[in-house]
Amino acid sequence: MSTFNYTILTILGCGLVTWLSRVLPFVLLKKFSLSETVLEYLNFVPIVIMSALWFSSLFTQHLGHLPTINWPNLIASGPTLLSAILSKNLLVIVIVGVVSLGLIRLIIGA
Amino acid sequence: MNAELTIKSAIHETLPTVFGYLGIGIAFGLVGHAAGLSPLMIFLMSAIIYGGSAQFITVSLLAAGSPILSIVAATFLINSRMILLSLTIAPYFKRKSLADNIFIGTLLTDESFALGMNKLNYTAGELNFPWLNTANLIAYLTWVSASLIGGLLGNFIQNPERFGLDFAIVAMFIGLLYLQVIADKSLNYLLQITVIAVTLVLTYLGMIIIPSSLLVLVVTIIGCLLGVSLKKIWPQTH
Structure with a gap:
């Protein structure tokens, strides 16, 4: 198979499964309703998933062993969180985050 | 907003x-x-x-x-x-x-x-x-x-x-x-902070055994379960 076909087929296959993950719940919930218990459970999804996405960037994984701390990301999270508390403005938060990590990498020379 | x-x-x-x-x-x-x-x-x-x-x-x-x-x-x-x-x-x-x-x-x-x-x-x-x-x-x-x-x-x-x-x-x-x-406003402030702390522990421990491709999903599924359980035993103050 040519590289072109290989890449295109992979993109289409990946596109199909990611699309189904997003769309199927919408289609199914048109027909079915979720119980109170499930809704209460889903109520926690926003904070848990955003925390998990954040925290997973703070460590480097070594399967079978304890993860190590990703110091640049951990240190950059400080000013980022502080800017969130002070500004409550996503644009400011993202800029502070990117500049913090850029500066940290500049200083440690990584 | x-x-x-x-x-x-x-x-x-x-x-x-x-x-x-x-x-x-x-x-x-x-x-x-x-x-x-x-x-x-x-x-x-x-x-x-x-x-x-x-x-x-x-x-x-x-x-x-x-x-x-x-x-x-x-x-x-x-x-x-x-x-x-x-x-x-x-x-x-x-x-x-x-x-x-x-x-x-x-x-x-x-x-x-x-x-x-x-x-x-x-x-x-x-x-x-x-x-x-x-x-x-x-x-x-x-x-x-x-x-x-x-x-x-x-x-x-x-x-x-x-x-x-x-x-x-x-x-x-x-x-x-x-x-x-x-x-x-639907979830108590301290409860939310507790759930976030629990998620931190889950993420850290999860990294030992869960492949990175599944980590966020598994941590979220377990974290929400613990969140619901915590809410049940949380003192009703609001």
């Missing part, structure tokens, strides 16, 4: 997040270029897969020449948290047409999801099609065009990590998490 669910308010509220997506989209384009993908392929990946950070894994597996099915399976697993996000937001569109539901689902992303959840705190629990669709469209167009820009810039920029662009998406999640915690 305010209580208005219009296209105008959606543009106003989504624009600040554009920078986060620009940063990570450009970073993705640069990584794709470094892995040998043409700007056209980078564009198609972002336009068709629309998997955010999952696409970085897709690219690395493509570059390694992995079998198509295993790349598709890995991309699905990393992106499967979207099932939870869709399940959470879909009930607000139950009375809308099937076509509207499919369209909202097709362009849903972590960022528009988080904005939508945040918005609910200001609208007495209402969401509508024009508002979320606008937030979705802005996120999609930003992601696709930023990826393409990154792919084209790849000829000029080596070693993109040094700019810290890859932190844009993490910074955005930190911001969205903070805004969600201070805005969500």
